[in-house]
Amino acid sequence: MIIGVIGGRVCSIEEAELAENVGRELARRGATVVCGGLSGIMEAVCKGALSAGGMTIGILPGDDRNAANPYVRIPIVTGIGLARNMVVVKSAEALIAIHGWYGTLSEIAYALHYGTPVIGLNTWCLSRNGESDNSIILAFDAKDAVDKAFYAVEKGAGRVDNYGHDTVNNR
Amino acid sequence: MIIGVIGGRVCSIEEAELAENVGRELARRGATVVCGGLSGIMEAVCKGALSAGGMTIGILPGDDRNAANPYVRIPIVTGIGLARNMVVVKSAEALIAIHGWYGTLSEIAYALHYGTPVIGLNTWCLSRNGESDNSIILAFDAKDAVDKAFYAVEKGAGRVDNYGHDTVNNR
Amino acid sequence: MIIGVIGGRVCSIEEAELAENVGRELARRGATVVCGGLSGIMEAVCKGALSAGGMTIGILPGDDRNAANPYVRIPIVTGIGLARNMVVVKSAEALIAIHGWYGTLSEIAYALHYGTPVIGLNTWCLSRNGESDNSIILAFDAKDAVDKAFYAVEKGAGRVDNYGHDTVNNR
Amino acid sequence: MIIGVIGGRVCSIEEAELAENVGRELARRGATVVCGGLSGIMEAVCKGALSAGGMTIGILPGDDRNAANPYVRIPIVTGIGLARNMVVVKSAEALIAIHGWYGTLSEIAYALHYGTPVIGLNTWCLSRNGESDNSIILAFDAKDAVDKAFYAVEKGAGRVDNYGHDTVNNR
Numbered sequence: 001m002i003i004g005v006i007g008g009r010v011c012s013i014e015e016a017e018l019a020e021n022v023g024r025e026l027a028r029r030g031a032t033v034v035c036g037g038l039s040g041i042m043e044a045v046c047k048g049a050l051s052a053g054g055m056t057i058g059i060l061p062g063d064d065r066n067a068a069n070p071y072v073r074i075p076i077v078t079g080i081g082l083a084r085n086m087v088v089v090k091s092a093e094a095l096i097a098i099h100g101w102y103g104t105l106s107e108i109a110y111a112l113h114y115g116t117p118v119i120g121l122n123t124w125c126l127s128r129n130g131e132s133d134n135s136i137i138l139a140f141d142a143k144d145a146v147d148k149a150f151y152a153v154e155k156g157a158g159r160v161d162n163y164g165h166d167t168v169n170n171r
Numbered sequence: 172m173i174i175g176v177i178g179g180r181v182c183s184i185e186e187a188e189l190a191e192n193v194g195r196e197l198a199r200r201g202a203t204v205v206c207g208g209l210s211g212i213m214e215a216v217c218k219g220a221l222s223a224g225g226m227t228i229g230i231l232p233g234d235d236r237n238a239a240n241p242y243v244r245i246p247i248v249t250g251i252g253l254a255r256n257m258v259v260v261k262s263a264e265a266l267i268a269i270h271g272w273y274g275t276l277s278e279i280a281y282a283l284h285y286g287t288p289v290i291g292l293n294t295w296c297l298s299r300n301g302e303s304d305n306s307i308i309l310a311f312d313a314k315d316a317v318d319k320a321f322y323a324v325e326k327g328a329g330r331v332d333n334y335g336h337d338t339v340n341n342r
Numbered sequence: 343m344i345i346g347v348i349g350g351r352v353c354s355i356e357e358a359e360l361a362e363n364v365g366r367e368l369a370r371r372g373a374t375v376v377c378g379g380l381s382g383i384m385e386a387v388c389k390g391a392l393s394a395g396g397m398t399i400g401i402l403p404g405d406d407r408n409a410a411n412p413y414v415r416i417p418i419v420t421g422i423g424l425a426r427n428m429v430v431v432k433s434a435e436a437l438i439a440i441h442g443w444y445g446t447l448s449e450i451a452y453a454l455h456y457g458t459p460v461i462g463l464n465t466w467c468l469s470r471n472g473e474s475d476n477s478i479i480l481a482f483d484a485k486d487a488v489d490k491a492f493y494a495v496e497k498g499a500g501r502v503d504n505y506g507h508d509t510v511n512n513r
Numbered sequence: 514m515i516i517g518v519i520g521g522r523v524c525s526i527e528e529a530e531l532a533e534n535v536g537r538e539l540a541r542r543g544a545t546v547v548c549g550g551l552s553g554i555m556e557a558v559c560k561g562a563l564s565a566g567g568m569t570i571g572i573l574p575g576d577d578r579n580a581a582n583p584y585v586r587i588p589i590v591t592g593i594g595l596a597r598n599m600v601v602v603k604s605a606e607a608l609i610a611i612h613g614w615y616g617t618l619s620e621i622a623y624a625l626h627y628g629t630p631v632i633g634l635n636t637w638c639l640s641r642n643g644e645s646d647n648s649i650i651l652a653f654d655a656k657d658a659v660d661k662a663f664y665a666v667e668k669g670a671g672r673v674d675n676y677g678h679d680t681v682n683n684r
Contacts (some may be wrong), residue, residue: 002587002588032587055587057587059589063603063627065604074545074568074587075515075604076570076572076589076600076604077600077604078591078600078603078604079422079423079424079599079600080254080421080422080423080425080593080596080599080600081257081405081422081423082257082281082284082421083251083254083257083421083422086252086253086593087254087589087590087591087592087593087600090590090591090592091578091588091590091591099299099300100299101284102280102281102283103280103284105276105279105280105283106277106280106281106284108276108280109273109274109277109279109280110253110277112273112276113253113272113273113274113277114576122300123299124297124298124299125298125299125300125301126295126296126297127295127296127298128270128271128296129270129293129294129296130296173416173417203416226416228418230418234456234594236433245344245374245397245416246344247399247401247418247429247433248429248432248433249428249429249432249433250428250429250432250593250594251422251425251428251429251593251594251596252576252592252593253592254422254592254593257420257421258418258419258420258421258429261405261420261421262417262418262419262420285405424599424623424626425593425599425600428594428595428596429596441641441642442641443626444622444623444625444626445626447618447621447622447625447639448619448622450618450622451615451616451618451619451621451622452595452615452619454615454618455595455614455615455616455619464642465642466640466641467639467640467641467642467643468618468639469637469638469640470613470637471612471635471636472638
């Protein structure tokens with residue numbers, strides 16, 4: 001199972017600890033981590049996964065494999081800038097979003113469009129035209145997030161219609 | 172001036188009228204319209220722009236130029252799927268978002284990341300971790316949206332730091 | 343009709359004159375020019391097209407619309423690096439290649455893969471495993487190249503099978 | 514070390530055996546294989562690498578992870594069509610090209626542009642404007658190709674100037 005973990009290049013110490021715990025828990029349960037390969041949340045989740053013997057993939061926006069954080073075992077060098085955000089999303093069977101800025105929001109949006117489950121830890125909340133959108137599955141801590149990601153993948157990846165409605169969990 | 176107009180492939184009659192008015196107003200004021208080139212909001216804005224003698228560019232996700240709506244004067248055939256959303260954003264000096272689904276949300280996210288002004292008409296509202304994000308500039312009707320887009324471009328395109336904060340309008 | 347013109351960012355004076363003549367001839371015959379938007383052949387073809395009242399589109403690899411040469415009327419800002427070479431190819435109904443380096447070769451390769459006609463002026467020659475590949479249609483001067491591009495588009499865009507053989511002109 | 518292996522989706526039995534031997538040899542020497550993830554040469558090289566306990570990455574053009582051949586251990590799902598060819602090239606420290614059609618040619622072109630070493634086994638030959646281009650390093654069999662790929666990476670990845678000339682091996 002390949003689980004994406006998304007979040008900012010810059011994060012607080014608490015957020016980094018949360019990401020490291022998510023990475024460790026994913027690796028313990030046999031999942032491969034895919035992320036954007038850079039610093040902040042991406043580095044913390046890879047560090048956690050490696051510490052538990054896991055596999056980590058970093059899908060880099062730029063041209064330089066050395067931009068990968070030191071815990072990325074397999075750097076994918078895309079050279080397509082932030083269009084790589086779509087590649088992170090498509091390569092994951094579910095996503096765990098930890099805090100994050102607008103780049104993370106673009107990944108959440110792609111995932112919801114494709115019907116890929118998104119588990120949120122202190123991340124974006126969405127509403128449109130006054131109506132709340134509850135597509136992001138809220139989690140309370142690292143273990144809860146990983147539980148919910150596994151659950152979402154196991155009960156079947158979502159399917160998406162052309163209008164951006166997906167069909168998992170009545171989202 | 173090149174202004175992007177984003178929104179869903181499927182929309183209500185009222186939203187289509189709004190988009191058509193936005194297109195007409197943009198063309199009247201000499202702006203070129205760039206959009207995703209397909210149906211719904213994209214078709215309506217191109218129709219409006221053409222009716223006022225404007226230029227319309229459709230940046231298509233797929234491989235087929237014939238997928239462009241009939242009001243696209245210049246189809247750009249990308250073949251990169253929804254990664255083309257980033258290209259729509261980067262090609263525009265400001266964006267007007269009309270309603271829209273998750274694809275539109277990904278475009279809003281890219282724009283806010285890059286510091287490109289986003290004017291919203293009945294579209295997404297954002298908050299993160301309980302804190303409201305007011306980066307989207309709200310507009311009340313087509314003319315107001317175009318006014319605000321021109322104003323935002325003329326006073327200088329935003330600049331963005333690495334953390335996703337841009338520096339226009341204290342966003 | 344949208345015709346792509348491809349070639350290097352750096353070129354000789356003779357090649358630039360050839361490109362300018364190609365641009366002028368395309369514009370005179372009502373074709374829109376699409377190119378990579380930068381200097382060298384790309385600048386010369388846009389200059390020629392503008393001088394004859396034509397429309398020019400520059401599909402830029404980077405993030406900066408100001409990187410476009412001054413004769414590009416519509417800059418498309420992709421931010422996807424040289425993956426934009428595929429977008430230039432897909433957006434054109436036929437390609438005219440003038441000299442060029444490896445970037446141009448990647449565009450020729452994409453075009454032959456998709457079955458888009460390629461007209462060559464002093465450009466790459468291909469052979470594989472000792473067998474010559476005559477897919478590039480040779481032209482002798484600017485007018486001949488434009489004639490052959492129009493002819494190729496008018497008799498029908500090629501179709502390509504999965505093995506890279508296309509079906510136009512017994513290529 | 515990450516070595517890319519490129520070639521067609523369709524190939525002869527002899528070419529598949531060659532690719533399988535290349536994959537086996539790469540894995541024996543500890544290199545990770547990156548490829549386009551589909552059938553033909555891509556499948557054969559992954560099969561060979563797996564049989565020797567190696568790691569295989571398939572960078573897929575489409576949206577479906579199930580399109581990966583059964584010997585891909587890590588599927589990267591790009592959704593960007595053949596623009597993924599650039600990602601295969603950028604993710605590899607050297608490339609081994611086995612036969613191949615126009616898609617393979619686009620990868621060779623990208624690699625030569627970026628100064629990534631390309632080792633050729635019965636693949637494309639290039640000349641431009643009557644002058645032969647010897648940038649592709651010829652190999653005689655699977656072992657020779659892997660030797661030359663390791664040698665090229667170890668003596669330092671090439672650097673490329675803006676004109677497409679790289680600076681390895683006087684290419």
